[in-house]
Amino acid sequence: MKIIVLTSWLILSVSIAFSNAYMPLKDTELESIASQFPPLEYLNPLDDGGLLQPFLIVRIPGTENSTKVQNHVNDFFIKQISQGQNSSSSEIPMWKVTHDSFQDSTPIGDNITFTNICVSRDPELAINEGDKARTRKRLTLAAHYDSKLYPEGFIGAIDSAVPCAILMYVAKVIDKALTRKQAFLNENGVGNENNQLGLQILFLDGEEAFHEWTSTDSIYGARHLAARMENEDIENVDGLIGSGLSSIDTFVLLDLLGAANPRIPSYFSETHDLYNSMRSIQKRGRNIKGLFQHKRRESNFFSSPSVSENVHFLGGTLGDDHTPFWQRGVPVLHLIPNKFPPQWHHLTDDVDHLDLRTVHDWAIIIAAFTAEYLELTNFILDQ
Secondary structure, eight states: OHHHHHHHHHHHHHHHHHHHSOOOOOHHHHHHHHHHSOHHHHSOTTOTTSSSGGGSSOOOTTSHHHHHHHHHHHHIIIIIISTTOBOTTSSOBSSEEEEEEEEEEETTEEEEEEEEEEEEEOOHHHHHTGGGGGGOOEEEEEEEOOOOSSSTTOOOIIIIIHHHHHHHHHHHHHHHHHHHHHHHHHHHOOOOGGGGOEEEEEEEOOOSOSSSOOSSSSOHHHHHHHHHHHHHHHHOOSOOTTOSGGGEEEEEEEOSOSSSSOOBOOOOGGGHHHHHHHHHHHHHHTTSTTTOSSOTTSOOSBOOHHHHTTOOOOGGGSOSTTHHHHTTTOOEEEEOOSSOOTTTTSTTOSGGGOOHHHHHHHHHHHHHHHHHHTTOTTTSSOO
């Protein structure tokens, strides 16, 4: 009887969550993220078996080091997360990894190879419905994994090794919650169209300019992928689940994260509500003892409500990997400080200048935001 009562309550709670489309995590669920997945155990920059350390090398497109980073991402999603985990009703792995490789002309030569890594996980119904799944939506998280050619030896710890590692951490945090939610839906048949929301994680290549930032010497991978996805919408080819720009519900771009005292403004009016949701996670989390490493009155990552609600949105003036997607009508939430850290594009953008308290707190915020967006309230805890 107790199990039946709990199940009935859970069905009601899940139905409410689906109808509202965005339901904040409970305090206990926020606590469980930090306790079950301690960010700095996964993002320790000195741990060669962790998520961050393999990114902390020079990562020029088309080089051996770039391939090493690609292998790190592949191994994580294919071996560490997906190994042995198949959908209960199909043989399609839960996490799908594809490479978008191409060659382009650059100031340092023609036929430079770039490779975007595209990772996705879709609900079973979206997979099983085949072509109908093209209308389904995905939250898209993105960061660039390449580093600058100059100055020689540039690592780019905040630009953008940390953002890439955080995206992998997010996948680790929500993986079992997604599985629990799918199992619950399979058993109870609860839900609506929101159940078709999937997740896409993009590791983009070639964001950095080889010489000076121009419209042609920058964001090579993002420009190529946005154009390709636009053609998928038009041509309706290749059979990819949820392919095309129309599948992107929101494009969340992480860049220049990991330095002390970041301040992120709200760049786009279209995603201002989502910005406020993320800001709320930091505010709520500071009332939970031990969740964040910054104390309550330290380092607010987001603008205050009074500033945010009267902001002059400047998203279209800042060039980054979001630009070719935004220009094609995709909603963008851009997480980049409006005042770049002092180590930006200097050799000091290295391990020694990371602020690990900030890395820790960003990991919690992004993971919690993703869980809330994907309606994983009531599934984060293993109950």
